[in-house]
Amino acid sequence: MAIFNAKDRIIECKIVFYGPGRCGKTTNLEHIFKAGKKYTKSDMVSINTKGDRTLFFDFLPIGLGKIRGCDVKLQLYTVPGQQKYNSTRKLVLKNVDGLVFVADSLEVRREANILSLKDLQDNLAEQNMDMFQMPVVMQYNKRDLADDGIPILPIEVMDKDLNSRLKAPYFEASAFKGKGVGETLKKSIQITLIYLNKKLKWSQ
Amino acid sequence: MSIKERIKELVKEAELYRSQSLLNQSKEKYLELLKLAESDESTSKNKKLINDIKRRIKSVEGEINEIEEADKKSPELSEDVQNLISSLFSFSQNQATAAIEGAVALAKFGQYDKAVKELERLVKEGPIPLQAAINLLRCHLSLASPEVALNQYKRWESREELGKGDLKYLQKFLDDHFKKKGIDIQLIEAGELSSGGKAVEEKSDDLIDLSSIGIQFPEGKFKGKMWEFDVSFQSGNTVSIIIPLVKKDMAEIFKKGLRLPNIQCTSPIAIFNGSGVVVQNSNITTGPKRGSFNVDIRIDGK
Numbered sequence: 442m443a444i445f446n447a448k449d450r451i452i453e454c455k456i457v458f459y460g461p462g463r464c465g466k467t468t469n470l471e472h473i474f475k476a477g478k479k480y481t482k483s484d485m486v487s488i489n490t491k492g493d494r495t496l497f498f499d500f501l502p503i504g505l506g507k508i509r510g511c512d513v514k515l516q517l518y519t520v521p522g523q524q525k526y527n528s529t530r531k532l533v534l535k536n537v538d539g540l541v542f543v544a545d546s547l548e549v550r551r552e553a554n555i556l557s558l559k560d561l562q563d564n565l566a567e568q569n570m571d572m573f574q575m576p577v578v579m580q581y582n583k584r585d586l587a588d589d590g591i592p593i594l595p596i597e598v599m600d601k602d603l604n605s606r607l608k609a610p611y612f613e614a615s616a617f618k619g620k621g622v623g624e625t626l627k628k629s630i631q632i633t634l635i636y637l638n639k640k641l642k643w644s645q
Numbered sequence: 646m647s648i649k650e651r652i653k654e655l656v657k658e659a660e661l662y663r664s665q666s667l668l669n670q671s672k673e674k675y676l677e678l679l680k681l682a683e684s685d686e687s688t689s690k691n692k693k694l695i696n697d698i699k700r701r702i703k704s705v706e707g708e709i710n711e712i713e714e715a716d717k718k719s720p721e722l723s724e725d726v727q728n729l730i731s732s733l734f735s736f737s738q739n740q741a742t743a744a745i746e747g748a749v750a751l752a753k754f755g756q757y758d759k760a761v762k763e764l765e766r767l768v769k770e771g772p773i774p775l776q777a778a779i780n781l782l783r784c785h786l787s788l789a790s791p792e793v794a795l796n797q798y799k800r801w802e803s804r805e806e807l808g809k810g811d812l813k814y815l816q817k818f819l820d821d822h823f824k825k826k827g828i829d830i831q832l833i834e835a836g837e838l839s840s841g842g843k844a845v846e847e848k849s850d851d852l853i854d855l856s857s858i859g860i861q862f863p864e865g866k867f868k869g870k871m872w873e874f875d876v877s878f879q880s881g882n883t884v885s886i887i888i889p890l891v892k893k894d895m896a897e898i899f900k901k902g903l904r905l906p907n908i909q910c911t912s913p914i915a916i917f918n919g920s921g922v923v924v925q926n927s928n929i930t931t932g933p934k935r936g937s938f939n940v941d942i943r944i945d946g947k
Contacts, residue, residue, distance in 0.1 A: 463665055488726065492712050536736055547670075
């Protein structure tokens with residue numbers, strides 16, 4: 442849960458980018474870091490292994506300034522997508538306030554997307570959190586690959602696979618080209634802050 | 646689509662997956678390509694093409710192996726990143742528990758040396774040395790070897806760094822672990838068990854330090870719902886939680902004697918399910934939490 446300092450009117454919240462391995466979670470954060478340098482005083486921390494795979498997590502702190510009289514600080518994280526790193530994902534998910542699920546549009550990653558979303562639901566449940574009650578934004582990434590003739594999943598199929606019950610707001614994106622990243626983050630911040638306001642009454 | 650076009654398409658796909666580090670998918674595409682090339686009359690005798698595909702498959706397999714090898718070792722991170730991990734992954738509001746959580750997080754992220762150093766410091770200087778010591782032993786047992794854990798215990802014993810009760814507790818902890826894992830080491834001698842066993846047993850029944858508990862309400866307005874509370878204080882098996890005045894309706898459900906059959910206990914080292922009973926519910930009358938409710942719960946089932 443977010444930390445709200447009512448005296449100094451500071452709220453710190455945590456948004457986690459989740460999704461299967463190599464779906465573009467780190468690329469999302471890298472783009473946010475480059476595009477939003479004025480909002481961040483520190484570097485993005487990435488702990489990678491061979492092949493630029495996230496080994497532990499990526500971390501990017503961002504200051505959003507004052508919103509409704511409150512200083513809003515964001516902590517953005519990614520989890521390692523590979524299946525074997527589940528204990529790390531659980532640790533990174535602890536005290537999460539908002540989620541961005543980055544789905545890979547490649548046809549060959551259809552099953553990986555579904556498994557990752559199930560894994561997210563299970564890991565949240567272990568911490569007594571219900572994915573269906575959380576502020577979640579869906580991002581269908583790598584849409585640009587269709588232009589290169591690579592088979593990708595139609596949006597309708599992805600939405601049916603991943604979002605038919607969740608009914609989360611979704612965005613098409615190409616994190617590699619920076620498309621759709623800002624919109625995804627903006628929506629995630631918006632719904633996460635609304636969710637936290639219901640719980641913590643942080644807004645004036 | 647001609648065979649030439651199909652081959653081009655498959656190569657393009659395989660290379661794209663490879664560039665994205667989706668190496669298994671890349672290999673599959675190359676295998677599909679090889680099958681196609683070997684089965685088609687126009688290409689089956691083209692040795693150059695077939696060898697080229699085989700060479701690419703081998704190369705992708707090499708990359709897969711390299712990644713698997715790299716994943717076996719955790720990299721030693723810079724001190725700044727280690728400190729960041731400690732601070733980002735310690736969640737308790739209790740400083741002593743948070744310090745242990747930070748050190749345990751380091752171990753979970755494979756930073757064994759730093760985790761050991763930090764836990765050793767907490768054993769010597771921290772306010773809850775027993776919890777630090779248990780975590781240090783766990784760290785040795787999971788990331789090093791039983792011998793390292795045993796030597797650590799013997800050092801504490803010889804230097805008298807920990808109290809007798811704590812040492813007995815650790816002794817029992819190690820013995821139980823060795824027994825469970827089928828390791829033939831026994832620290833407690835038979836005679837010792839009959840004379841001093843009771844004290845160890847009593848202590849070992851104590852609950853490990855909890856940072857939070859999730860309670861499923863058995864009755865009232867919130868019946869069936871699970872709610873997480875930070876543990877504000879713990880004495881043995883009794884934990885205290887504070888419920889703010891704004892949640893008076895919730896606090897009032899916790900009547901003395903109420904059984905709580907489903908409690909999820911979270912400690913820096915484990916999450917487990919338990920049950921308990923409300924032993925006290927009082928109103929805080931002084932200090933910054935004035936008006937809030939202090940609820941004491943005795944955890945009696947693990």
